[in-house]
Amino acid sequence: MTSPRPSLHGHTPRRLTVLLPVAAAVLLAGCGLVLLAVSTAEVGLVAELVGVAGALLPVGPVVAAFLWVDRWEPEPAKLLLLAFAWGACVATVTALLINNTAEAVGDLLLGKGNGDKLSAVLSAPLFEEAAKGAFVVGILIWLRHEFDGVIDGIVYAGLCAAGFAFTENIYYFGRAFAEHGFGDSTNPGVLMAFVLRGVLAPFTHPLFTAMIGIGMGVAVGTRDKRVRVLAPLAGYLAAVVLHALWNAAATLGTANTFLNVYFLVMVPIFVAVVMLVNWHRKREQRIVAEALPRMVDEELVVPSEVDLLASLKGRRQWRSAVRKESGSAAARAVHGYQSAVTELAFLRHKIARGTTGEEAAVHQRKLVAVVVAHRARAVRAAARAAEKDQGAPATP
Template identity: 60%
Template sequence: MSGSLSSAPGAVRSRLPRRVTVLLPVLGLLVVALCGLFLFGLATARVGWLAVAIGVVAALVPVGVVVAGFLWVDRWEPEPAKLLLAAFAWGACVATITALLINSGAEAVGDMLLGSGAGSKVSALVSAPLVEEAVKGAFVLFIFWRRSSEFDGIVDGIVYAGFSAAGFAFTENIYYFGRAFADYGFGNGANAGVLAAFFLRGVLSPFTHPLFGVMTGIGFGVAARTRQKAVRILAPLGGYVVAVCLHALWNSSAILGGSKAFLTVYFLIMVPLFIGVFYVIVLQRRREQRIVAAALPRMAAARWIAPSEVELLGSLSGRRAWRRQARRESGKAAAKAVGQYQASVTELAFLRRQRLRTDDDRRRQDELLRTLRSARAEAVRLATDPTG
């Protein structure tokens, strides 16, 4: 929902030349498209188009679950859909091809310096954790730096990092699932090979890449909530270091330790860590609800919202019921207008929490108030005349 709000030009973006605001998205799409085509061609050359097609179908299952999970996290203050899509595309295309090129180089250097076969271990244990967590986190850094209005705290960091990592895992799974099919071909062995790969990467560990990336996202989320310069620098770096260490531990348990070490790391470290992160997410969602609930009475007193709407806007179930009623009585357009109105209320609640420290904050409040009033007027108009 906040995507409709963020389309209003902010103070920073309004100062950018139009040729920049138009060309940058186009260039970004071209880069993503070229990276995607290169990866598709490379995978097809290695395992064949049929194996790639099977890999795509198999990879859709775990990525669907992971993306749905991050959308659930992003309920109170949904991030712009276009930025979430960009994060996924970055991870699936740009981050993947960057990591592939650097890791391949590291493998070649390792083979040259340490002997044949050693390069793959160097790549998996050193290069992959350092490079992959860096390129996945690069998109979060971009949002944190250039779109600070869309970055309010830990939940936002988790969501952006999670979508970038989900895209990365999606492309990686396509190749691994496709390679398993190509190695075993048709027949009894194919079923066992593909199912084993799917169970390992799609059932047992679909959350590993997102979990590593979330560590970096949490670091940026902590940085977004502080004005201390040292914390704004050290928190993201700390999150990145944790992500790298977890990634290296995961890879080493699979490569060096055998099945016993792998299962030990999985059940004693990764699963508890996942549960811990989930608990943090639940706490942060409750914090977001408290921020909105605390702001609603003041917004009603300022006549930004109606007093009768305070209870409806104070819970996700109340908001959902309101949108459903609008859809049932007045159609999809009315439900969309109500959703936009609800999103602007949330954005205003988070902005008011900052006490309008800067002129940019005050300008953004004015933009959000215009959006709120426009959405309310549209919802009322459609409720009065659903035919438009």
């Protein structure tokens, strides 16, 4: 459960609380219907259903991996869902329109049949990464308080790319089935496409776009104005280069070229990103641990809770014990309290580094109130559960 996010601006205009969500829902639904219609018309309904079934298998583990990474200070579920939907619908429709145009231009300039190569190697990397990265930029601009650093950048970018890959896989799997069925020794069909895209390389799109998330995360954590501009640009450039290299190996190269790019470039970079994520998760733990003594002095945290709050294992065991003794409601309240403590720790760390805006003091006061409210809610939930066990009426 994610802690409530306090508004930094007092009353939020209804155009933001009602109109924008409705407009976003309409946009996503419209893009989704366009993609469904185009894909079904091209490969047929049965092939489309086979594509959906195949695309569902790899997307689950990929999304689960990003949720696992996002455990210290979980991002709002609605934003994570929006990130996935943006990638699956808006970014995919944008890429489809631009890539089809680039393919047509390529056929005119380079001869019939060569447009798809131009689209794959040039257009797709440039515009697909821009369309996916636009969501991360939007979070950074309009929901700055939801963006704490590199981990948040990777999570938002990765989920957006996972949504994009999901929709793309539906098309590729459906087309493979429509053309060759399940496949045989001479005509690889949907099974081979699934092995290549769903087993060997489900991480490729998230890996490309994670470069943008890393660049944005670096920009958030620095006071250097040049780095704030150059880091996102470098992240976007890295995403485009990796994407172009991957597409070129698959489109222009031989099987050996593709395998060399896969094992000598993509796998090592994937391992490097995993190591970077692990380093940042340990850094987040240190930030929280260093912030707890001050919270104890302010009586926001009880001394006996410090060790429980200082590690993910301690937090998990705490919630498990509360759930066993006092029920799920109390465990959810404890989870909210833990998340609020983490968010306050991250904010104070950014204030100390001088990387926050003018509204940081207001945000800090509201987060303190959120911590107090969540702890009181957890205590009340535990008390009600104890009274219920004893047969006494619950405290209102």
